[in-house]
Amino acid sequence: MQSENNQNEQAEEVSAETETMPSLEESLKQAELLAQEHHDAWLRAKAEGDNIRKRAQEDVAKAHKFAVENFANELLAVKDSLEAALSTDAPSIDNLKSGVELTLKQLTSAFGKSNLQEINPVGEKFDAHKHQAISMIESEAEANTVVAVLQKGYQLHDRVIRPALVTVAKAKS
Secondary structure, three states: OHHHHHHHHEEEHHHEEEEEEOOHHHHHHHHHHHHHHHHHHHHHHHHHHHHHHHHHHHHHHHHHHHOOHHHHHHHHHHHHHHHHHHHHOOOOHHHHHHHHHHHHHHHHHHHHHHHHEOOOOOOEEEEOOOEEEEEEEEOOOOEEEEEEEEEEEEEEEEEEEEEEEEEEEEOOO
8 A cells, every 4th residue: 555655646746747847849939939039139139230330331431521621611711811812903012922921820720720730851860751852962961961841741640641852961072
């Protein structure tokens, strides 16, 4: 009788375990639902990544397109001054000279605001990164020193956009 009770208890335990454990089909359905959720989340993340990449490309394109907008706005004042000088009916030499000087100040100010700096290296050591030597002449100055600037150079921030054309002193023979 005791073995019969043990068998009944074991049968009840097995049936209780069967009731608490999901069937294989239910487990498969849950796994499929979970896999579908993960797939949907992956697709959303991928789409979001694509959207971020597209927005970044558009931002870069706009930055390239409108990079000189501030500089262009500064140059408009210079253009207006030049047009005003030319529209004068009877300009005198003094008026033209003062107008050109004012326009040059406006242009220099626009260059400064845009970090466009002049390279005028008279008396400096020759630097092949910033200067282009046109000729060498004997001079009282130390060898490889810039003695004359034929055309000023310019740099934007730290990048040379036009080297200065210079004459360099050579060692006396």
